[in-house]
Amino acid sequence: MSRFLPPFQTLLNLTRAILLLGLLALTGCASFYVDTATKEIPVDAYQKPASPHPVQVVFEFQTKGVTNARATQYLAPQVLEQIKSSGLFSELKTTPVEGGALLSIVLNNVPLTDDAFGKGFVTGLTFGLAGSQVSDGYVCTMKYLAQPQAPAISSTARHAIHTVMGAKDAPANGTRMDSLEMAVKTMTRQIVSTALDALSRDPGFK
Amino acid sequence: MIVAGARSDPGRRCLSALAGLAFAALTGCAQLPLGEPAASFGNIEKAGRSGTAPVAVGSFRLDPGAAPGIDTGLSVRSNVVVSPIQGSFAQYLRQTLITDLQAAGLYDAASPSEISGFLTDSTLDVPLDTGHASLGARFVVVRLGKAVYDKELNVSASWPSSFVGMEAIPSGVNQYGALYHTLIGKLLDDLDYQAANPK
Known part of the structure; x- marks a missing residue:
């Protein structure tokens, strides 16, 4: 039958197929899972200082160690609000504060799975039948200086987002999220809370 | 033969165009x-270690000797990287400088010392093997009407670039964007700048 389709119809079908293939290659019918190993630590659990000080906060999102300005812009309001409500500081600003306390937060996205795009592309080419999973790692590093000349104390937390494409089982170590946006925001909240908790327990944090 | 065939077949030409x-x-x-x-x-x-005084930030614009296009957009595999600050990379550099100086407590709009800048270089190349980006500016510090510092500074970066655009393009944009802080860091580290603008 297809041999007798008008040339334009054949063209249209082929174009649709190309678009569909490409979309599958790009989205791969993806589902997003936040790793279960790092959980959100409630604010009440932090070791709060007797008299909290004001702090200047600098947040930076990195991709493979390189500043990602757009992701920084996207996540900064959430991260700053979380630190503000942590109870660990009396006031939070993005400019120098009285006393000179400075908190740097770097959230670095590092790939845990080699050839992620290759896997996604194969899933797309097979219309999802050859499912695949890729994982993105995140390392949150906090560095706190109580005063400009004081020694820095630091804390680190790790997390991961697993992306499953096509026909593949959900990862046993993941909680399914409705969207990538929700996955990123949930991961960020959990990893920042973990790093903040570790920082609050450092004997040098006063 | 194949080329000739394709040329003679409007359907195939149209298919190529649609596929593109x-x-x-x-x-x-x-x-x-x-x-x-x-x-x-x-x-x-770096600003804390520089021992420099707070400064005002004056105008930033494209250097008269630079190609006009480098201020407005960079073409990357059929995408165009643009500045969110007035569509000008010179203005993006100015805003990045103000942001860093403010965060370091070294920005003072009323200071007698003022930094101005001229964008001299801005490139981003994301081929299939090694990506490359560069950024340059001539910084001029004027104090009480007298130029006390006038120097062009340049920075660059190279990185492995993927053949997959979805990976290579954002990576290139990040590498290029990071150069703005690198360039300002180079200014703060510059001994001539430190000598020209002491506390």
Whole structure:
């Protein structure tokens, strides 16, 4: 039958197929899972200082160690609000504060799975039948200086987002999220809370 | 023979065009604005060590000797990287400098010392093997009407670039965007700048 389709119809079908293939290659019918190993630590659990000080906060999102300005812009309001409500500081600003306390937060996205795009592309080419999973790692590093000349104390937390494409089982170590946006925001909240908790327990944090 | 056949077949030509269109739609062909400048912790530390006085920030513009296009957009695999600050990379550099100086407590709009800048270089190349980006500016510090510092500074970066546009383009944009803080860090580290603008 297809041999007798008008040339334009054949063209249209082929174009649709190309678009569909490409979309599958790009989205791969993806589902997003936040790793279960790092959980959100409630604010009440932090070791709060007797008299909290004001702090200047600098947040930076990195991709493979390189500043990602757009992701920084996207996540900064959430991260700053979380630190503000942590109870660990009396006031939070993005400019120098009285006393000179400075908190740097770097959230670095590092790939845990080699050839992620290759896997996604194969899933797309097979219309999802050859499912695949890729994982993105995140390392949150906090560095706190109580005063400009004081020694820095630091804390680190790790997390991961697993992306499953096509026909593949959900990862046993993941909680399914409705969207990538929700996955990123949930991961960020959990990893920042973990790093903040570790920082609050450092004997040098006063 | 195949080429001749394709030329003679309007359907195939149209298919090629549509396939190209579909690919373009999928890969973006879009304007990619850099993220708004955010303070760099590294530059706050550099500023603290620099021993320099607070400064005002004057005008920034394209250097008269530079190609006009470098201020307005950078073409990357059919996408165009643009500045979110007045569509000008010179203005993006100015805003990044203000942001870093403010975060370091070294910005004072009423200071008798003022930094101005001229964008001299801005490139981003994302081929299939090694990506490359560069950024340059001539910084001029004027104090009480007298130029006390006038120097061109340049920075660059190279990185492994993927053949997959979805990976290579954002990576290139990040590498290029990071150069703005690197360039300001170089200014803060510059001994001539430190000598020209002491506390």
